Amino acid sequence: MAARTDDQSVAQRVLEHIERGTTDVGAEVWREPVANYRSEQRLGLELARVFRRVPTPFCPSASLPQPGSYLAREAAGVPLVVVRGADGKVRAFRNACRHRGTQVANGAGCAKSFVCPYHAWTYELDGRLRHVPHEAGFPGLDKKTHGLVPVHAEESLGLIWVTQDTPAIEPDQLPVLLRPEQQLYAATEFEVAANWKILLEGFIEGYHIRFTHPESFFPYGFDNLNLIDLYGRSGRITYPFRRIKKLESVPHGERKVEGLLTYVYHVFPNVLIITLSRHTNVVILEPVSHDRTRQVTYTLTNDAGDEALAAAKHDQDFVGNTGLVEDRAVVASIQRGMQSGANEVFTFGHYESLIVHFHRSLNAVLSV
Ligand code: FES
Numbered sequence: 001m002a003a004r005t006d007d008q009s010v011a012q013r014v015l016e017h018i019e020r021g022t023t024d025v026g027a028e029v030w031r032e033p034v035a036n037y038r039s040e041q042r043l044g045l046e047l048a049r050v051f052r053r054v055p056t057p058f059c060p061s062a063s064l065p066q067p068g069s070y071l072a073r074e075a076a077g078v079p080l081v082v083v084r085g086a087d088g089k090v091r092a093f094r095n096a097c098r099h100r101g102t103q104v105a106n107g108a109g110c111a112k113s114f115v116c117p118y119h120a121w122t123y124e125l126d127g128r129l130r131h132v133p134h135e136a137g138f139p140g141l142d143k144k145t146h147g148l149v150p151v152h153a154e155e156s157l158g159l160i161w162v163t164q165d166t167p168a169i170e171p172d173q174l175p176v177l178l179r180p181e182q183q184l185y186a187a188t189e190f191e192v193a194a195n196w197k198i199l200l201e202g203f204i205e206g207y208h209i210r211f212t213h214p215e216s217f218f219p220y221g222f223d224n225l226n227l228i229d230l231y232g233r234s235g236r237i238t239y240p241f242r243r244i245k246k247l248e249s250v251p252h253g254e255r256k257v258e259g260l261l262t263y264v265y266h267v268f269p270n271v272l273i274i275t276l277s278r279h280t281n282v283v284i285l286e287p288v289s290h291d292r293t294r295q296v297t298y299t300l301t302n303d304a305g306d307e308a309l310a311a312a313k314h315d316q317d318f319v320g321n322t323g324l325v326e327d328r329a330v331v332a333s334i335q336r337g338m339q340s341g342a343n344e345v346f347t348f349g350h351y352e353s354l355i356v357h358f359h360r361s362l363n364a365v366l367s368v
């Protein structure tokens with residue numbers, strides 16, 4: 001697919017679809033075995049071969065604003081802690097004390113060192129083991145080899161990325177996803193009784209907007225009108241708002257799409273960056289089991305300043321209270337419906353092409 005992702009091209013593509021009553025379509029119909037959503041063994045393969053080997057967003061850079069800022073969370077079932085060192089560099093570690101394994105960090109905060117809550121072995125922000133109380137009790141302990149166990153971490157495109165295991169999978173080439181002026185103002189998480197892929201699929205097609213969201217999103221959007229752009233295994237779906245039609249009267253070179261559409265970036269395998277009019281959500285789908293998913297969301301403003309913050313909160317209430325509740329109801333219904341045994345496969349059609357791309361990519365990485 002040609003990369004026509006700048007504002008003017010996006011506006012042009014959307015206006016052409018509106019005029020013709022068309023949408024971007026895929027070339028292929030995909031049939032995904034339902035068994036792949038219902039198997040703990042399959043989830044184990046996805047976590048080991050895909051999640052832990054692909055560079056994956058862990059949190060926005062804005063989560064670690066200063067030296068000592070840390071954030072502890074599970075990623076692909078593994079407790080990790082990321083921390084900004086005194087040198088400004090972000091590092092990630094397996095969140096387990098090298099004495100008897102207690103997690104050394106909880107939640108988020110700012111620290112000068114990590115002190116294990118059990119017996120107070122103390123680690124520097126760069127992972128080195130600094131202090132062992134009553135060290136004489138451990139004759140021969142080599143402190144140099146008992147630092148926190150590092151995990152590969154990088155900071156780019158406004159996010160902190162971790163790659164837990166090798167051989168690592170090549171990262172996708174993506175545009176800047178978060179800008180430095182965007183302020184992080186909320187972090188939430190909840191669990192949904194569904195496989196992580198069912199949740200993901202609901203974010204990356206616009207075929208359902210009219211029917212699932214008749215009073216929330218549809219009055220502002222279109223029925224089945226989306227752009228699809230691919231970035232390696234990742235992709236972006238564009239949900240234009242009806243008010244984008246006003247660009248018809250704006251000269252081509254002066255068209256700006258901000259505030260006139262929603263971009264949903266799917267960062268393969270399990271992260272979504274959703275840019276709404278006034279705020280941006282970074283959504284991480286963390287599998288808990290084959291039929292449970294923890295949805296972690298970091299919410300940022302789209303600009304600096306108090307006004308941008310107030311606008312973001314206002315906008316967020318609208319999206320949170322209506323559309324996302326409707327999506328969750330569908331997702332839970334699909335998971336329960338799988339018990340019916342009615343479907344051997346789920347069929348994804350030409351209007352669900354980013355989902356098709358996702359399953360094709362997932363299969364490819366699983367087989368490496
Ligand atoms: S388990 Fe951490 S100090 Fe003992």
Ligand SMILES: [Fe+2]
Binds near residue numbers: 208213323327
């Ligand atoms: Fe939806």
